[in-house]
Amino acid sequence: MIIMKKADPKSTTQQLTYLFVKLFVAILILVNVAFLIISSAYIYYQAERQSEQVVRAVKDNLDSQYDWSAMLDAYLAKQDSDAITLTTPHGKTYYSEDAHETFKYINEQRHYQNLVYSNKHIYFLKDEQKHNFKINVALNIDRLFHLIIWLFCTMLIINLAAILISIPLIRRLSHKWSRPIQTMNSEIQDIQKDGATTKITVPNQPLEIKQLAKSFNNLLTFQNKALQREQQFVSDASHELKTPIAAIRGHVNLIRRHGKDKPEIIPKSLDYIDVESKKMEGLINDLLALGRIERNTNLTQTNLVKIINEITAEIQAVYPHKIHTDMPQELFFLINPTDFRNIVHNLVENAAKYSPEHSDINISLTQKENQILFQVADHGIGIAAKNREKIFQRFYREDTSHSSKIKGSGLGLAIVKAEVDKYNGKIKVTDNAPQGTVFTVSLPLEK
Incomplete structure (x- = not known):
């Protein structure tokens, strides 16, 4: 059984430092690879260009030159390690100085298109024909290659120095960038420790x-x-x-x-x-x-009219008020029936408690656009505008002395508010002219 060692958690500063160092190294690698590709292409281009110049010079003098060996040496005076061979139409081959040994050595090595690599030298090969003359050129590109290698090694040293210098700088920047997170974490820990607010x-x-x-x-x-x-x-x-x-x-x-x-x-x-x-x-x-309230999630298509009729019958059996309803014959809404019963019962009973005996209570239920509107209006003592938000608090009553004359737990409107919020609805309290209060509940229909 292989037990995997769990990695130690790292701070944001460490993660950012590690990430940016990796990104920086990746960029340097890409730059170095690009340098190698461009340099190799440059060497190849320069070697091909130089070989073409030599071949062109030889071709231009084929008709006027008969001391072929001297002519070939003249073209390679500056590059002793380069070599040229010229084969005449009669099959005789002329060599520049040391060309015979050079081409013998080249023929023994492995060729890669126009290039020959060995442990000692690198050659670029070029051959062309004109008037049955065959020209072979072998240019030594060791100097160019060694120059590129030297530049590449220099770049590696510079890159290594740049990485070593960048690590503390990146760590410092990472610490600066992660400071807001560290500050936030520290303050949250203080809140957890001290219970601060x-x-x-x-x-x-x-x-x-x-x-x-x-x-x-x-x-x-x-x-x-x-x-x-x-x-x-x-x-x-x-x-x-x-x-x-x-x-x-x-x-x-x-x-x-x-x-x-x-x-x-x-x-x-x-x-x-x-x-x-x-x-x-x-x-x-x-x-x-x-x-x-929050646990009642059994939603069904409920006939709201039926529930309102049942609740009004129960209220009228206890209170001597005249309840008038304005509703369609039926109106269905996706809701838990118990939740809607709580809304209706508490609002209607609240209207009966806080309005004079034998006064009217008007109930309406309509569907308007994309919402259900349920309204209860009474002719009671009314609610001061400054207290309309407070009445939905638990145990709050308009009478600050919590008078015991009106029966109730003080939780009815808190229950209504919680039920309405559960269905993303709204409840509004307004004045009922000339006297009283109107509670309007709006429940959004599902789209």
């Missing part, structure tokens, strides 16, 4: 890190607000539950102390305990409903 620093550059920092700050703000809401919720829930529990325990103690001596207090205390326990039951049910 301050925002992290937003750098100006690079753009991606700037956007990431802004997104993190937005997320942090959202989480802080959510945490504050949860803390407030726990505090309010504890307060709301503490009151009925204290009342129940008070009446239990009252029965224990005086129940035998004054049995007439027992029925009253039991009635009070029953009322308070029902309040607790309603509060707990609403808390459970809030917790189940």
